[in-house]
Amino acid sequence: MKVFKFNFINFDCDIGVTPLSPIVSTTITVTATDISTGLIYFIEVKNEWARKGTNFAWDPVLGQEQVITTNVNAQMTDNGNNQYSYTNSVVRPGKITISVIKYTGGSVFNEYYPTTDLTLTSDFSAYSLDLNFNWGTGVIYNTKLDNIGLKSYFKILAPITGSYTFIVNVDDSFKLWINSILVINGCCGFSSGTISLTGGTFYEGYIEYVEISGPALMILYWQINGGVQVLVPSSAFYSPQYVSSPVTITIQCTNGQSKS
Numbered sequence: 449m450k451v452f453k454f455n456f457i458n459f460d461c462d463i464g465v466t467p468l469s470p471i472v473s474t475t476i477t478v479t480a481t482d483i484s485t486g487l488i489y490f491i492e493v494k495n496e497w498a499r500k501g502t503n504f505a506w507d508p509v510l511g512q513e514q515v516i517t518t519n520v521n522a523q524m525t526d527n528g529n530n531q532y533s534y535t536n537s538v539v540r541p542g543k544i545t546i547s548v549i550k551y552t553g554g555s556v557f558n559e560y561y562p563t564t565d566l567t568l569t570s571d572f573s574a575y576s577l578d579l580n581f582n583w584g585t586g587v588i589y590n591t592k593l594d595n596i597g598l599k600s601y602f603k604i605l606a607p608i609t610g611s612y613t614f615i616v617n618v619d620d621s622f623k624l625w626i627n628s629i630l631v632i633n634g635c636c637g638f639s640s641g642t643i644s645l646t647g648g649t650f651y652e653g654y655i656e657y658v659e660i661s662g663p664a665l666m667i668l669y670w671q672i673n674g675g676v677q678v679l680v681p682s683s684a685f686y687s688p689q690y691v692s693s694p695v696t697i698t699i700q701c702t703n704g705q706s707k708s
């Protein structure tokens with residue numbers, strides 16, 4: 449997966465205990481300052497920290513840093529004063545690696561590949577309003593008609609709580625993951641998969657598409673709680689953005705340590 453970090457920070461939050469001491473809780477606060485409000489910011493916490501329950505926790509075995517298996521991916525609070533914040537309790541001292549990523553609504557980030565091999569390097573990218581592509585036998589990107597790959601990255605905001613059936617009409621093949629769950633793996637026409645989502649929650653979306661030859665098509669619909677099948681609306685998609693506006697990130701520990 450591509451990482452859209454525009455700013456990241458490594459911080460050793462020493463809370464004054466050794467790794468073998470009893471667990472002591474402290475709080476980290478991460479603040480991102482941007483020139484505008486009303487955007488959607490997420491924070492990723494990864495590498496040496498593990499998430500256990502609601503806390504990050506250090507591996508208690510001395511000298512054995514634990515690599516987390518699931519990155520913490522949390523929405524930051526818009527404080528309304530050009531600052532976005534995220535706070536969580538941590539236990540035991542350790543180093544923390546944090547990325548802050550901006551997402552904006554109504555768009556999907558698409559990354560194109562020069563062959564059907566998605567392990568190669570992408571040579572073109574573009575945002576789209578939704579996932580509604582019917583290229584026919586025409587150009588997919590640059591001058592490429594056939595033998596291409598495409599990865600799409602986005603978060604999807606569930607408008608209501610319920611059962612979501614995602615339906616794709618595709619030529620040639622298509623995979624959709626939501627929060628790392630493979631929901632659709634299909635080719636050559638209509639395929640679907642169903643997942644339960646909670647209203648007001650952002651989910652990580654990821655798509656892999658391949659076109660070998662002939663007509664090319666990828667249109668993604670959804671059906672919520674057995675309702676009418678409609679195109680997944682642009683308003684449900686949020687895409688990671690490369691950021692040029694000035695941003696600073698500060699991490700604050702309750703013992704007074706901080707770093708920007």
Ligand SMILES: [Ca+2]
Nearest residue numbers: 619661662663
């Ligand atoms: Ca085709």
